[in-house]
Amino acid sequence: MLSHLSRNAGPGLRTCAWVGVLVILALNLRPSLTSVSPLLNDIRSSVGMGFQMAGLLTTLPVVCMGLVALLSAQVESRLGEGRGIALGLLCILLACAVRGLIDHSLLLVCSALLGGLGIALIQVLVPGLIKRRFVGHVALAMGIYSAALMGGGGLAAWFSPRLASAFGDWHVGLAVWALPAVLALLLWLQTPWRAAQALSADQRLSRFIRNKRAWTLALYFGFSNCGYMAVVAWLPAYYQHLGWSSQNSGALLAWMTLFQVLAALGMPALAQRMRERRGLLSVSLLSQLLGFSGLLLAPQQAALVWMALIGFGLGACFALSLILSLDHLQAPQAAGQLAAFVQGFGFLINALAPAVGGLLRELTGSFAATWLLMVVCITLMLALTQRFSPASYWRINTNAQQPPSTAACG
Structure with missing residues (x-):
């Protein structure tokens, strides 16, 4: 029992137990998104869904992530960490399970909305937990969390089309992801929870509304990571249009x-050793830039190289941009609220990528315009990136007149 372990084990064992909990939670945060895209052509032909409506299967969960993040103060004070994460896992479980039963485009969109709500509840609470x-190990823990989150997405993209092919039914490839959600929920119910706590005035999300640095961080998180949502939504469809099978594109x-x-493991481990984030962030963005340029100009010639570059860049950017946000404040609750603000508006920006990609596909007949937009x-x-020197972290403190003697550091 995790509650017994937390009371009686040494610090090292307790830390390992919490790492395990963090990994299992994170593994459930992307399969409901990435299991859809390799099967999208099958789903569209089965339920009669256009590209723009199909884009909603990825867009709506991301919109949920953004809106719930902006309401994180209410989530934190009313549900608390324990009930909030439990409710999130239950939503993911139900969203995946019902996909095994429904065969209507509107109901599929509703399942995406429910799954997105569950993902959002967990994502707004995890940074504060970390x-x-x-x-003293925030950057490393954030890297493990990010790696597990992305690993779950990749596993779903690989396994779902194979399972659907084996059973001859795309429903099975989507519904199977209810099983890890059941496991995570049962584990979380054994975990010692933190009770709901009201936030003081200086810890609420509203404190960041008039803060320019908070908005800069939110825009940076949104636009540096929007390539992930574009790729998840449209990469398999792009390569299937080029003649690839659903299994190979997945x-x-x-x-x-x-x-x-x-990248999500390695780059935060490097970040743990330094206060300066700009060099690592620049390398991550350059990797994305090369990958999307290759996807645009020579998709067939070196597909594995382009996707490796994009994956490395996206994995590093997600983890490092969250670490960058947490660097700005020392108090865990306040830092969690800043991360929620950044993720809230950042995910709303991310949500534009699948919708815009679907629109550009219908207007141009190709996804090339989507990859060009990512390059820009x-x-x-x-x-x-060059604006984020460690000396500038103090700007997040709305009442500060000068930099503190010691900047907050992950």
Whole structure:
């Protein structure tokens, strides 16, 4: 029992137990998204769904992630960490399970909405949990969390089309992801929870509304990571249009995820040793830039190389941009609220990528315009990266008149 372990084990064993909990939670946060894209052509032909409506299967969960993150203060004070994460897992479980039964486009969209709500509830609570449970190792813990999150997405992209092919039914490839949600929920119910706590005025999300640095961080998180949602939504369809099978295009998404996981583990481990984040962030963005350029100009010639570059860049950017946000404040609750603000508006920006990609596909007959848009976004984020020197972290403190003597550091 985790509650017994937490009371009686030494610090090292307790930390390992919490790492296990973190990994199992994170593994459930992307399969409901990435299991759809390799099967999208089958789903569309089965239920009669256009590209724009199909894009909602990815867009709506991301919109949920953004909106719930902006309501994180209410989630934290009313549900607390324990009940909030339990409710999130239950939503994911139900969303995946009902996909095994429904055969209507509107109901599929509703399942995406329910799954997105569950993902969002967990995502807004985990950064604060990490900041509190992994004191002195926040960057490394965030890397493990990010790697597990992306690994779950890659596993779903690889396994779902194979399972659907074996059973001759796409419903099975989507519904199977209710099983890990059941496991995670049962485990979480054994975990010692933190009770709901009201936030003081200086810890609420509203404190960041008029803060320019908070908005800069949110825009940076959104545009530097929007390539992930574009790839998850449309990469398999793009390669299927080029003649690839659903299994091979899903495997390509899984291949990309392998490099996301490596970057999400490796780059935060490097970040743990330094206060300066700009160099690592620039390398991550350059990797994305090269990958999307290759996807645009020579998709067939070196597909594995392009996807490896994109995966490495996305994996590193997700983890490092969250670490960058947590760096700005020392108090765990306040840092969690800043991360929620950044994720809230950032995910709303991310949500535009699948919708815009679907629209551009219908207007141009190709996904090339989507990859070009990603190239432009990443180029702009490379320029913005230079503004995030450690000496500038104090700007997040709305009442501060000068930099503190010691900047908050992950």
